[in-house]
Each structure stands twice: as C-alpha cells, then as structure tokens.
Amino acid sequence: MPTTPADGPSTPPAPAAPSLIATLPGRAYTDPELFRREQELIFERLWFCAVRGADLARPGAFRTVRVGRESVLITRNRAGALRAFLNICRHRGAQLCTEESGAVRRNLQCPYHAWTYDLDGRLVAAPNLQQMPDLDRTGRGLVAVPVREWLGYAWVCLADEPPSFEDTVIGAAVERLGDVAAIDRYRTETLALGRRIRYDVRANWKLLVENFMECYHCATIHPELTDVLPEFAEGFAAQYYVGHGAEFAAEARGFTVDGSAGFGRLPGIDDGQDRRYYAVTVRPQVFVNLVPDHVILHRMFPLAADRTVVECDWLYLPEVVASGADTGKSVELFHRVNTQDFDACERTQPAMDSRAYRDGGVLVPSEHHIGAFHAWVAACVREGAPGA
Ligand code: FES
Ligand SMILES: [Fe+2]
Incomplete structure (x- = not known):
C-alpha cells in the first residue's frame, strides 16, 4: 500500500503491472x-465488536448477539463490569435469553427448568438443588467468553486462545x-x-x-x-x-x-x-x-x-x-x-x-x-x- 505524507496524496500511484x-x-x-x-x-x-457499552447501562442489562454460529449474551455484573457468556443453559442446553435485549434484576434464569445464574455466570439456584450435592456451581456455570472494551464497545472473542x-x-x-x-x-x-x-x-x-x-x-x-x-x-x-x-x-x-x-x-x-x-x-x-x-x-x-x-x-x-x-x-x-x-x-x-x-x-x-x-x-x- 503506498504511503504519502499526512497532508495528502497529490498524485495517484504509478500504475502497477499488471493493471488488473x-x-x-x-x-x-x-x-x-x-x-x-x-x-x-x-x-x-x-475479536468481534458486539455491543456498545452504553447500551448496557446498568447491572443486569443484557444484549444477545450472533457471533459466527453462536449466540453470545453480554451483560454487566453487580460491580458494573462487562461479562459475556455463551447464551446456553448448562443443564440441558436451552437458550437462556431469547430476546435481543432486556434487563434482569439480579440473576439470569433459564426459562426451561429454572436453573439460575448470577451476573458472573455462577450457578446460584436450581429446583431441588439440595438433592444434588455433587453439582459444581462454578463448573456448571455459564461458559464465559473473553470481553474487551475499546472505543466504548464490547468486543468478544470465541477462540480458545484469543489473538x-x-x-x-x-x-x-x-x-x-x-x-x-x-x-x-x-x-x-x-x-x-x-x-x-x-x-x-x-x-x-x-x-x-x-x-x-x-x-x-x-x-x-x-x-x-x-x-x-x-x-x-x-x-x-x-x-x-x-x-x-x-x-x-x-x-x-x-x-x-x-x-x-x-x-x-x-x-x-x-x-x-x-x-x-x-x-x-x-x-x-x-x-x-x-x-x-x-x-x-x-x-x-x-x-x-x-x-x-x-x-x-x-x-x-x-x-x-x-x-x-x-x-x-x-x-x-x-x-x-x-x-x-x-x-x-x-x-x-x-x-x-x-x-x-x-x-x-x-x-x-x-x-x-x-x-x-x-x-x-x-x-x-x-x-x-x-x-x-
Ligand atoms: S435447560 Fe435450562 S434449566 Fe433446564
Ligand atoms: Fe461507497
């Protein structure tokens, strides 16, 4: 790519060979x-520019965004930090949020069997939870997606090792x-x-x-x-x-x-x-x-x-x-x-x-x-x- 001084291209570059x-x-x-x-x-x-940070004004506000073949849920935790997760319940895989945008008060609850996650993705409640002492609430939490903020937007990356x-x-x-x-x-x-x-x-x-x-x-x-x-x-x-x-x-x-x-x-x-x-x-x-x-x-x-x-x-x-x-x-x-x-x-x-x-x-x-x-x-x- 030709480089010219910041004050502008005065002449177009010489035609390359071949021209086409x-x-x-x-x-x-x-x-x-x-x-x-x-x-x-x-x-x-x-890295995929998903949502504008200001569109998630308060803790619990969320957006769902299609990234490649996945639905990604982006929200703010109680401390106000951006968090992103795959929008999939870890119980039997129902989509957690079906709306493009919305807000929850404290937790994200799956509409299927009511598994409930906090805004950091941790599993915090489920019906009959006391009968499942072996249920690892962190391990069965939502799958986190790396998120970065730049230009006021939340950028997410689905790679196992983000670039x-x-x-x-x-x-x-x-x-x-x-x-x-x-x-x-x-x-x-x-x-x-x-x-x-x-x-x-x-x-x-x-x-x-x-x-x-x-x-x-x-x-x-x-x-x-x-x-x-x-x-x-x-x-x-x-x-x-x-x-x-x-x-x-x-x-x-x-x-x-x-x-x-x-x-x-x-x-x-x-x-x-x-x-x-x-x-x-x-x-x-x-x-x-x-x-x-x-x-x-x-x-x-x-x-x-x-x-x-x-x-x-x-x-x-x-x-x-x-x-x-x-x-x-x-x-x-x-x-x-x-x-x-x-x-x-x-x-x-x-x-x-x-x-x-x-x-x-x-x-x-x-x-x-x-x-x-x-x-x-x-x-x-x-x-x-x-x-x-
Ligand atoms: S699939 Fe979400 S609670 Fe069962
Ligand atoms: Fe154009």
Whole structure:
C-alpha cells in the first residue's frame, strides 16, 4: 500500500503491472459451506465488536448477539463490569435469553427448568438443588467468553486462545492511521449515541468490506459525499494511503449532506485532523469513520452467505446529544452513503451465482489493496485466522 505524507496524496500511484488482478470467484460469495468455514475460522476466532457499552447501562442489562454460529449474551455484573457468556443453559442446553435485549434484576434464569445464574455466570439456584450435592456451581456455570472494551464497545472473542487484541484490533487502526494516538484523540468512548440505523443487507459480508475499502465507485454513486470530499471523485479511497485523511472541500463547512456546518471540533483532535475524513477497517466486521465533529461506527453481523445486518452508530459529544441539536443533516450524509453502498452490494450479490462471474472479476489499480483482503480471507478459510 503506498504511503504519502499526512497532508495528502497529490498524485495517484504509478500504475502497477499488471493493471488488473483477479478477484475471488463468484462462489466465494454464495457457497453456504464456505460461509460456514468463515464463521468458524474467522468470526469465531477473531475479536468481534458486539455491543456498545452504553447500551448496557446498568447491572443486569443484557444484549444477545450472533457471533459466527453462536449466540453470545453480554451483560454487566453487580460491580458494573462487562461479562459475556455463551447464551446456553448448562443443564440441558436451552437458550437462556431469547430476546435481543432486556434487563434482569439480579440473576439470569433459564426459562426451561429454572436453573439460575448470577451476573458472573455462577450457578446460584436450581429446583431441588439440595438433592444434588455433587453439582459444581462454578463448573456448571455459564461458559464465559473473553470481553474487551475499546472505543466504548464490547468486543468478544470465541477462540480458545484469543489473538492479541492490541495486534489484531488496535493494530488495524495503527496500520491505517500510522499511530494509535490518531484514533485515541477522538475519545470515541466518551461520545454519546446520536443516532443508530440498522440495515438488513441482502449481500455477502465480503462485498460490504470490499465496497468500504475502495472509492472507485464514489464518483458514480456518492454525489453528496464527493461534494464534501472532492478527492474521492478521483477514485482513491482514504484507505489507500497510510495516515491520510480525505480533505473537505473548501466550501464545505461541515461533514453534512449539504456541506452546512456541523457541531464544532471534538476537543482532543489535532489541527492536522481537522477538516478531514479518515476510515479504518477492523477485520472482520467493523468500519470506523472519523470526522472532526463525530464518529460513525459500523458493526456487521453476517447472518448467511447472502445476508448481512449492519448496525451503524453516529456518535457526538454528549452535550450535543443532550442539547437536542438537530443532527439530521449530519446523519443524512452517511445514511445516504450507506444506502448507496448497500444498494450496490445488493445489486452485485445475485451476479455472484452467474456463469459470467464463475471465475470472478478484476480489480483495477485503485482497488488493488482489496487483493490483500482476498488473500487474507483465503488464508483464513484454509488454515484459520492468523493470530488466532
Ligand atoms: S435447560 Fe435450562 S434449566 Fe433446564
Ligand atoms: Fe461507497
């Protein structure tokens, strides 16, 4: 990946030879067996951004999230610490919480035979428990899942031996931005949720990642975005260059659908980050978008080879959200981008089954970095995600 100074790419890289390189074949986006391998060898091995910590405001609040083929239950214990468990009762395997979200007062009780677990997963009660003196309450507790908090989100990992969070998650931001301070300065964990939109996209998760990584399509489908970020119309995404953020148009007053003013600069960012847009892909399922006055974070939940749910959060300073300020024009810009992108992915998905795409397509020079993503996916389904 070419590197340019942080003040921007003035000239596109020289054309590589060959100019066209192959994509994955069509079946990589449709084959249920391959999708199952991706679930097992990618999503169940790497750190997975599951829920926003603030969505679990109090002890006993919970969310259930599909991670690979598993349902994971995330909650807060009485001390307020995040805890994650496989959402499976240790008695005879009933799903413990069937709701996507909710709250319990003290304990989690299985709706089948009423085995009851505390918020640290320990078995604390069961009908006729005194008749089972050999029942190990810790050993028969819920199966714990490692959880880490970063950017204000709970990340979980289903691997027996989780890979280094610093290398695989924070490392992705360092690789893209050049150093960890560049993302830390946005203090995303202190921001408040201004808006969340959930998109149910009828496309394979890899099409969404590829789309996010390139900007060859920006001039065609993102008129509002290229008005604010004119360099995107040249086809080179911010992700093409290490440390580079796409500069706002001179006439744009903010990162909004009509270029009108946003909400003032986040206090921590430096002058070089002002009036710029940065995008980070944290494989396998997170996109982070940094602009001077807010952060947009996408979490993908791949549900089938041809279906991916995306939750997109718009995060602002708490005082902006508390003031009731109208974030409409701010949210609308990336909501349109999302809709335009996901429509393109849905238009592409059916073609993956066509004989025209049996051997795949091609990547043009401004998309060559997607080839590294394809190589990574291929290596993962062959031998498991590296670092896991
Ligand atoms: S399966 Fe949960 S209590 Fe029996
Ligand atoms: Fe796009």
